[in-house]
Amino acid sequence: MAKKLTPRPTDSELEILRILWENGASTVKAVNEKLNEKKESGYTTTLKMLQIMYEKNLVVRDENERSHVYKAAIKQDEIQKVLLDKLLTTAFSGSAANLVMQALGNSQPSKEELKKIKELLNQIERDRK
Amino acid sequence: MAKKLTPRPTDSELEILRILWENGASTVKAVNEKLNEKKESGYTTTLKMLQIMYEKNLVVRDENERSHVYKAAIKQDEIQKVLLDKLLTTAFSGSAANLVMQALGNSQPSKEELKKIKELLNQIERDRK
DNA sequence: CATTAACTACGAAACTTTTCGTAAGAGTGT
DNA sequence: ACACTCTTACGAAAAGTTTCGTAGTTAATG
Incomplete structure (x- = not known):
């Protein structure tokens, strides 16, 4: 049985989670565009963040399409x-x-x-x- | 005119501020002892934290005594x-x-x-x- | 006045978080 | 097949935070 430890998103992770909660499942591109409304942020930076969040199980992703679609894994x-x-x-x-x-x-x-x-x-x- | 920017203590800094709020002006030793009730922490670690907080104006200190006495600089x-x-x-x-x-x-x-x-x-x- | 104890100062290691450059794969059009 | 674009993967630099060892200072004690 997988352990379920309390998620402790960092500030940047929380920013991304907010975008996912508000906009629902999104591609890296979409998340990055939202982020850029507030502050400059490179595409690969956002990509890396989402990959890290994926490893931490803060998000899930659908890899069926070429552009992966990310979704918040926590409410x-x-x-x-x-x-x-x-x-x-x-x-x-x-x-x-x-x-x-x-x-x-x-x-x-x-x-x-x-x-x-x-x-x-x-x-x-x-x-x- | 001195600039007054919003204080953003880190988690560890906040822990120390709480001790200062609760106990009032304290020496490094006293702060360190309080900290150690919760978790192991070296004396010089606490000292360094207080020095950093002093530079950031999160605390003030009285250097008149050999053991400096620190006090929270913010309510x-x-x-x-x-x-x-x-x-x-x-x-x-x-x-x-x-x-x-x-x-x-x-x-x-x-x-x-x-x-x-x-x-x-x-x-x-x-x-x- | 030498030794020891209680301090401060500070550099730098260890860790964590954030940012980004570069490489490589996959699909599209010529 | 080749070039072009969009995308992921990933290592590693950069930046921020926390921890600690070592050196030096001051004061008290034998």
Whole structure:
């Protein structure tokens, strides 16, 4: 049975994962074009990154076509959880409430978002009982 | 005028900053001892880290005593904001509400914490009007 | 005043991550 | 078959981070 260790993408890897989550399965060319919207980056650099990510099982690829098609191998949720946990322990000393309050304070949540958050809070309280 | 660029501590630097935030001004020895509670780390390694952090202005130091005394040069809040913003854009595509909900979902906020969060939400709504 | 202990400074090795150049294969058109 | 283009593979340079050994300084102690 293959071991399943927590994925810890580096910053660059995360950038690429975001493109794959947003755009779905993509060729190296497509990923590279997206990357280049933000910053200059050579084609083979992107290729190499994807190859490394493939070795690390961060992505899967379909080699049937001449241009391989890459796809994120992990869900965005999972990485969000991993990174959130890490931030929580390293920068917030484990206090989720502090983290949440900072996040709310620093952002401009819409009315709908506020509502959804409140509902979640109510639900947590209900479940608690 | 001195330039003020966003501090981006590395993981190890953040570990040391946490110790300084928690324990206040500390000698290399004290920091190293704290570090060693978690993992083996040579004295000169810690010293070097603090020296590098000093060059980067992540810490200040008092050289009056033979053992220099280091102190975090940035408030924990500031770093929290920087890292939260980064996480928000890189992993949550900018959706603070999603981040907040994940954080609430993954943690067990106490009754008091829930209350504080609700109050903050109410306040945001009030200010909105 | 020599020895030892507690420090700092600093270069450089070891590791990790990112970037890129070059080679080679495969398909297309002449 | 030849040249041209698009693509992958891969080694290795470049850049960034972490760890540590060694040398030198200061202060205290016999």
